[in-house]
Amino acid sequence: MDYKFEDYWNAMQPATRFEDRKTAAEFLWEQNPDKHAPIMAWLKKHGPYHDRNPYFFIQDFTVKNKPHEPEWKTGGEEGDLVQVRYNGLYKICTRATMELYGT
Numbered sequence: 001m002d003y004k005f006e007d008y009w010n011a012m013q014p015a016t017r018f019e020d021r022k023t024a025a026e027f028l029w030e031q032n033p034d035k036h037a038p039i040m041a042w043l044k045k046h047g048p049y050h051d052r053n054p055y056f057f058i059q060d061f062t063v064k065n066k067p068h069e070p071e072w073k074t075g076g077e078e079g080d081l082v083q084v085r086y087n088g089l090y091k092i093c094t095r096a097t098m099e100l101y102g103t
Contacts, residue, residue, distance in 0.1 A: 001037065001040075003036040005025075007040065008054075009022065009025070011040060011048065012043060012057065013048035014054045021053055021054055028055055032058060035058060038061070039061055042061070080095055081094060082094075082098050
């Protein structure tokens with residue numbers, strides 16, 4: 001099923017103090033279509049989450065059974081250490097570890 005942002009916003013029923021986060025949350029919602037159905041299922045099961053910032057709810061929501069493949073920032077850094085983006089966070093690892101993931 002295709003969930004629109006308004007479906008999420010209405011199901012979340014955020015507190016009025018989060019109204020200023022609506023545009024940012026909508027942008028993040030559009031960037032994460034793989035989270036739409038799981039988030040809506042969670043909200044249906046648990047009900048509205050009034051006290052949670054709707055932007056951070058999307059950002060922090062983890063889709064179970066989804067492989068967390070590393071997303072390499074560049075791989076072109078000099079030296080033995082490189083910076084990678086993994087699961088939404090920037091990490092430092094050795095070049096050898098980076099190469100194990102086929103970059």
